[in-house]
Amino acid sequence: MIRVYVLDDEKLVRRGIIGLIDWEKYGMEVVGDSGSSEEALAFLREKGADILFSDLEMPGLSGIPFLQEARRRFPRLQIVVLTMHQEFGLIQQALRIGILDYITKAQIEEENVTPFMMGVRKRYLETERHYLRQERKIETETVYVWELPDYAQAQDAARELVSQGTAHELLNEVSFLFSGTVGFDRLKRMAGRFDTERSALLEISQIRDVPYDRLENVLQSEGKQRLFEDRKPGCYCYAYSYPELQRERESSAKEEVMRLSLEMAFMARDDCYERGMERIKSAVLSAEERIAVFYHFNLHWSEFSGKDISRYFQETAHFLWWYQWREWFDEVRGRVLRSVEGTDTELAAMEEIHKAMNYIREHMDKDITLEELLRFTGMSKSHFSRKFKKITGKTFVTYLNDIRIESAKKYLLETKQPIYWIARQVGYGDEKYFRRIFRERIGDNPKQFRENNQK
Numbered sequence: 514m515i516r517v518y519v520l521d522d523e524k525l526v527r528r529g530i531i532g533l534i535d536w537e538k539y540g541m542e543v544v545g546d547s548g549s550s551e552e553a554l555a556f557l558r559e560k561g562a563d564i565l566f567s568d569l570e571m572p573g574l575s576g577i578p579f580l581q582e583a584r585r586r587f588p589r590l591q592i593v594v595l596t597m598h599q600e601f602g603l604i605q606q607a608l609r610i611g612i613l614d615y616i617t618k619a620q621i622e623e624e625n626v627t628p629f630m631m632g633v634r635k636r637y638l639e640t641e642r643h644y645l646r647q648e649r650k651i652e653t654e655t656v657y658v659w660e661l662p663d664y665a666q667a668q669d670a671a672r673e674l675v676s677q678g679t680a681h682e683l684l685n686e687v688s689f690l691f692s693g694t695v696g697f698d699r700l701k702r703m704a705g706r707f708d709t710e711r712s713a714l715l716e717i718s719q720i721r722d723v724p725y726d727r728l729e730n731v732l733q734s735e736g737k738q739r740l741f742e743d744r745k746p747g748c749y750c751y752a753y754s755y756p757e758l759q760r761e762r763e764s765s766a767k768e769e770v771m772r773l774s775l776e777m778a779f780m781a782r783d784d785c786y787e788r789g790m791e792r793i794k795s796a797v798l799s800a801e802e803r804i805a806v807f808y809h810f811n812l813h814w815s816e817f818s819g820k821d822i823s824r825y826f827q828e829t830a831h832f833l834w835w836y837q838w839r840e841w842f843d844e845v846r847g848r849v850l851r852s853v854e855g856t857d858t859e860l861a862a863m864e865e866i867h868k869a870m871n872y873i874r875e876h877m878d879k880d881i882t883l884e885e886l887l888r889f890t891g892m893s894k895s896h897f898s899r900k901f902k903k904i905t906g907k908t909f910v911t912y913l914n915d916i917r918i919e920s921a922k923k924y925l926l927e928t929k930q931p932i933y934w935i936a937r938q939v940g941y942g943d944e945k946y947f948r949r950i951f952r953e954r955i956g957d958n959p960k961q962f963r964e965n966n967q968k
Contacts, residue, residue, distance in 0.1 A: 515539075515637060518562035519546040520553045521595060522571040526618060530566065530595070533621055539630045550574040557587055564613065564637055568595045577606050584611065589644060591637050595621075613637060631664070635686050642683070642725075649725050655693030655718045657700055658684060658732065662711035670707060677703075684729055701750055709749040711833060713740055716752040723755060731758050738764075742794055744834035765796040767806055774810040777864040780849055790842065794835050804829060807838070811845065816870055816905060817863070818848035852904065862900045865890040869901070870912075877917050877940045883909055917941065918954050925963040932959050 517536065521527040531543050541564070545556050550571055557565070565583065569576050583590060594607050594615040604615050613636050616629055661667040667687040674681050674689065679699070684690040691700060697716065704714045715736070720728065735758050743751060765773075770793050778785040798806065808825055815822050832838055869886045886909065887897055898909065905912050917939040924935040933944045941947035952958045957965060 515541040515564060515634065516544045516562045517541050517564050517566060518553060518556060519543060519566045520548075520550065520571070521546075521568040522548040523568075524548060526568075530618070530621055534626060534630065538627075539634045541634070550579045554583065554586065557583070557590065561587075562590065563641075564591045564593060564633070566593045566595055569607070580607055580612065589641075591640060593633055613640070638683070638686055642685070650722050651720050651725065651728065653693040654721050655716060656720050656728075657691040657693070657695060657697060658715040658717060659689045659691070659700065659704055660713045660715070661687045661689075662708055663687060666707055666712070670703075673703065679703075684725075684732075688732075690725075704749060709747075712749060713744075714750045715740075716750070717758070718752070718754045720755045728755070731755070735759070735762075738795075738797055741833075742835050744836060746836060763795065765792045767796065767798060767802060770796045770798070770806055771809060774807075775813050777867065780814065780846055781864075786846065790839065793842075794839075800833075803838070804832075807841075810842075813871070814845060814849050817852045817867070818845050819852070820845065820848065862892075862896075863904060865892055866897075866900050866904050869897075870905070873913055873916060877913070877920065878938055879940060880942075881913060881940070913940075914950060914954070918951060921947070921951060921959065922955070922962065925959055926966055935959070 519527055519531055521530065527546050527548065531546060536542055544560065544562055547553050547556065548571070551574070553565070553567070556562070567580070567583075571579070574582065580592060580594075583592065592607075592612045594604065594612050596604065596615060596617050607615065614629070614633055616626075620626065620629070659670070661670055664686055667689075670689065679691070680695060681689045681691050700714060704712060715732075717728070736753070739753065739758065740751065773779055773789045773792055776785075776789075779789040780786065796803075804826070807829070811818075811820060811825050812822055829838075829841065832841070869890050872886065872889055873881060883894070883897075887894060890897060892900070901907075901909055901912070907915065920939045921935055924930060924938060928935075930938075932948070936942075936944045936947035939947075941950070948958050951962070955962055
């Protein structure tokens with residue numbers, strides 16, 4: 514248990530703080546409390562504590578001088594500052610001293626302090642592990658790392674490890690480290706009883722004399738990327754050598770991924786597609802960045818793929834590994850290629866029509882003419898009109914108006930801008946004409962549509 518001491522000069526406030534927080538839920542227990550800094554320092558000297566929850570303003574030694582004195586006497590003591598208001602000047606000074614975090618007393622009275630307390634716990638454990646591992650090195654040639662998907666499962670795993678007497682230690686809040694002397698088959702059976710789709714059991718060889726902190730850093734960077742790339746369905750055990758994980762590899766930037774995935778050659782030619790997919794796979798992106806970048810790919814090709822872009826986030830929300838994204842990319846590409854006959858002539862025409870469609874989206878607020886698009890694509894009027902209708906299922910004028918009306922609907926629902934402003938943004942200089950076209954396509958005028966669809 515993490516031992517907590519609470520310091521506040523108002524007894525009722527102190528009692529409230531102790532009573533309102535479910536300390537055991539966060540692996541903590543309150544070992545003492547008082548209303549003066551002198552009492553607190555005496556307790557810490559005699560009995561000790563791991564985290565001090567401390568008010569800033571108290572009789573006697575208080576504020577920043579007290580925090581400095583507490584850190585000087587007890588370097589391993591972590592501090593959470595309790596404040597009545599957001600006292601930004603004092604808080605900034607306290608953060609420079611090295612406090613763990615701060616919270617207002619009003620926030621503690623709110624129903625859910627779990628994210629804050631889980632953050633405090635996580636930072637405390639990270640800091641404590643740093644102290645313990647400053648000079649420690651791994652003593653075996655091989656280690657095993659069991660990575661769980663979340664704190665709740667890690668807690669369940671910890672209880673099972675203890676009950677079975679399996680020697681282990683925490684590498685971080687959701688990862689366990691085992692020496693090479695622990696039986697791998699035993700660990701594999703145990704890991705198999707947990708969420709194997711989101712967890713992983715790693716064997717790291719050639720690791721002797723590597724500092725613990727360095728191993729953790731490598732696993733959080735290159736190790737995480739390698740696992741993302743190598744993961745296969747139904748397989749949760751992977752083996753790497755430490756030098757292999759350390760080896761720097763070429764990776765792609767977010768901008769390169771975006772450019773590659775929007776090129777016609779990437780979509781149309783097998784060799785370009787495979788090379789591009791290797792570059793996209795190696796891109797070092799967070800899960801959030803990956804979803805955002807690939808959304809643009811989905812949107813860019815949606816006219817050909819026929820995929821409902823409104824379902825994109827629901828469709829990809831559970832993706833964790835590259836193989837899931839690869840299957841999704843292959844599906845989009847297959848849909849695009851089936852929308853054309855596949856000959857070089859057809860693909861070239863598709864590329865020009867695609868350019869025209871993107872040009873329309875980007876310039877819908879301007880007065881776009883068919884002649885302008887013919888100059889832009891270098892196609893004859895009859896050839897352009899025939900191919901445009903085949904690919905989009907619409908004439909140029911119908912497509913342009915549909916794009917404008919769909920954009921107008923978004924403006925109506927997501928902004929409070931007046932109708933005349935929205936009309937101009939989507940390319941209708943005449944508000945009356947915009948209202949007429951909108952009503953013809955939607956059934957309501959813009960005002961009625963906004964009123965009927967307000968959440």
